[in-house]
Amino acid sequence: MALHRYTCRPYRGPEDHDAMAAVRLGCAEWDRIDAGSVVEGLPTAADIAKACAESEDPHENQILVHYQGEGEGEGEGEGEGVVVGYSTIRWWEERDGTWLYLHRGYLLPGHRGQGIGSAMLDWAENRIRRLVREHGTGRTAVFGANATAGEADTTALLLAGGYRRVFSLVELELADLRTLPGANPLPAGVRLGAVEPDDYRAAWSAVVDSYADAAHTRTWPYERFLATAATAAKASPTCWRAAWDGDRLAGVALCSVHHRRDRAVGEVEELSVRAESRRRGLGRALLLDGLRCLRDHGARTARLYTGTANPYRSYDLYESVGFRRRNEYVRYRKPIEN
Helix, strand or coil: CEECCEEEEECCCHHHHHHHHHHHHHHHCCCCCCCCCCCCCCCCHHHHHHHHHHCCCHHHHEEEEEECCCCCCCCHHHHCCEEEEEEEEEEEEECCCCEEEEEEEEECHHHCCCCHHHHHHHHHHHHHHHHHHHHCCCCCEEEEEEEECCCHHHHHHHHHCCCEEEEEEEEEEECCHHHCCCCCCCCCCEEEEECCHHHHHHHHHHHHHHCCCCCCCECCCHHHHHHHHHHHHHHCHHHEEEEEECCEEEEEEEEEEEEECCEEEEEEEEEEECHHHCCCCHHHHHHHHHHHHHHHCCCCEEEEEEECCCCCCHHHHHHHCCCEEEEEEEEEEEECCC
8 A cells, every 4th residue: 555655564563562552542532532441442552562462463464554744754664654544453253153354444633534544444355355265254254343433534434435334332431439329139049259260161151141142242162261261360350250049150240450541440341140030130239249349459430331232221220320321332344245
């Protein structure tokens, strides 16, 4: 890609993380980015380093866009100019067998409207087509892209490129964990406690089963659950909470603490109650128990996100304990034509 004074190159590694973080910071005000988001906030260079380390082949599946203005010569980046944008690609299989190839592009506002965003989109789609051929997933693969409600430029670019909205997530915030309401009495025979290693498979099953009828959900193999548990155990082991009905695990609240710049933010990552145990107040009891644990581990606020089409009216539950809407994250898709 080379448009006028713009060029692109593959991601090189740690040397790029500060520039990538600077692009995200430079987009924040224009795109109305919620810096405290646990879905897609305002990452530091360390956050970007972690994301790159967890991605597959980032040197092939990320590009950085440079701009060289008038009078810029040799110097930083060996004359390449300054980084003004970047694109990433990742992929996964959904429960119905669909392979989603998700691309995400970020471009500083002052460099939009010149065809750069379209060129970044073309790069992502061409790279994804090659990946689909390599992976042999062409029968069910689709393009995917995200945009927040505030990202008007990205939304317009995707719609013009043939993408269509398929669902959205709403992120909610509880602004002060000191104001939690009191808990209702538990039903007879029900107790709450920490999720211990011996409970992991039952906890995993409770979460996976709760998504049995949900569309557009990613597969969550038990091995990935164990990796998530290992990470959670290092940060806040007692913030994974469970409800037992007799000897049977009836539901879980999987919560963790994130350290965001100058404060600790709690996240309710999963709240799942088995179908036969619903409508008994276990969801509210688990939620409040998890939030108290987050507070006890230093979190001042809490976040969570849920689908706008959630059939279990979980939105009402979250609002009842003090959560309020902060942002909406929209997923777009487009068929991959051979």
